[in-house]
Amino acid sequence: MRVLGIETSCDETGVAIYDSDQGLMGHLLHSQAALHAEYGGVVPELASRDHVRKVLPLVRELLGQCGEERIDGVAYTCGPGLVGALLVGAGIGRSLAWARAVPAIGVHHMEGHLLAPLLERSGPAFPFVALLVSGGHTQLVEAQGVGRYHLLGDSLDDAAGEAFDKTAKLLGLPYPGGPELARLALQGDPDRFRFPRPMTDRPGLDFSFSGLKTFALNTLKRGLSEASVEEVQLKADIARAFEEAVVDTLVIKCRRAVRETGIPTLVLAGGVSANRSLRRRIGAMMVEQGGRAFYPRPEFCTDNGAMIAYAGWQRLRAGQAEPLKFGALPRWPLETLPPVTPDPVPGRSGLLYR
Amino acid sequence: MKLLAIETAAEACSAALLIDDDIQVRFQVEPRRQSELILPMMEELLSEAGYTLGQLDALAFGRGPGSFTGVRIAAGVIQGTAFGADLPVVPVSTLAALAQRAFREQDHRAILSAFDARMNEVYWGGFRVNDRGLVTPIFDEQVAAPEAVNRPGGDGWYGVGSGWGAYAEQLSARVSLGLPGYNPELLCSAHDVALLAAAGYQAGEAVAAEQALPVYLRDQVAKKPREVRT
């Protein structure tokens, strides 16, 4: 079965083809970052307008690269995300499937992120614990199979990526700030400031990152008011302390989740999992726990079409499909997804990869 | 000429299958349910007529102006269908399609279409009926304050569309209406999108699937932080 995947939930247009025999046959991405940068954040209407211009040209280019027109199913993100943006991908995807008389499936964006590490040749096997860290989510999930998810912990306020972006903004870094902040942190002195590790002093697996941004702001103000201020170095030191606090907090909660569930496999997914420091620290922590950590390749950490094609492929080949309509679910709890039965092998046989 | 047209730019959702001189239509007033209704309408029309997509010459859609999301639903559905079935697309103005309906159902021949664009503006288009019974624009469509819309000369104009509900007074002051004046209730239908598209297709106005793009008219949709401050 060969599945076309379409991702349009936020500010990236992604398309990809996943095939039962050949694995990922190709993927293309158009980022709108430059479009939104001047506005300091994603403008939903502009995002929708750009998606409707970009989806089909990307699909045509992708099919051209694959050298074949054949598609046996279409998967598109239908939530959570920006309604207008989601409707573009869903409308095009559902209609394309109808015109080709093949099944279609609406994919949960976070399931896409969660399954992205399975696109790798040596991906994890179920069960695993997943840390979903992105622009809109910070969640710990116990995954027993495709569609069999149990939420262990969630963000009470700002998601980790959101905290990165907001802190980057107050440090004067361009949007989207997460990767910029991480780059600046490399020049920072790790011993100059120490930020709190929110909610690590009590049991539980929930997160709260909004206080860190305020802490960063106050540290910045105090620093700038000093007589002989080295502004660039001050900001780098704050970036470093902020990043360490977020990473440390995530590592502490992940260690807890792995111990509490007794599952020695941890999967990192979502945009923030591209963070080098986080990957290194999580990897070391899992070795210390006698387990192993898995990550998507960096380009599949942030939004992309490959993860949607793959998640859709898992469901379509199990016989799930949409009726002849489409829609967008801006809020959609991961736990309400139907399980895929019978439990498929999560795409680990060598056959599935090129 | 065989063509399937859709329209979802406002409160209605409609589809029309034109097979030579025959036209079959599905029309429902269901705000915000277009994404659920439109594909079944298209499917039913084709199956009742015993046609497949592959037997058509083209697809058509109401390309706006209208609700941004509504217009994009039509564009997205037509893009996906056209790409999947390898068909060309004729984009049709929703202002023109509404004017065409006013002619088809009520025989008006000088029509001013106005949609409420919110933010104290209307989408505005003026049309006359040609000798082939089709509306043709007499000025470029625009988005403007009702007090500042294009003023077509002459008299006996007939107003249609939601703009005439919200801004009847201001619009009436700009133009010389005939009797009965205006009708704010009339909604755009895929029936008229199909009629205009058939002519457009003959005139070589069909485009490739990825060129089936919305026309919003309103292009200023966000302020840059710098502009906000000034």
Ligand SMILES: Nc1ncnc2c1ncn2[C@@H]1O[C@H](COP(=O)(O)OP(=O)(O)OP(=O)(O)O)[C@@H](O)[C@H]1O
């Ligand atoms: N190296 C990095 N370090 C820290 N944060 C990063 C890094 N790279 C990306 N990010 C952050 O990842 C986020 C983007 O990730 P992603 O695209 O998965 O989020 P999203 O799609 O906007 O949100 P969601 O998936 O929750 O709907 C941004 O907040 C960005 O700053």
Ligand SMILES: [Mg+2]
């Ligand atoms: Mg994402």
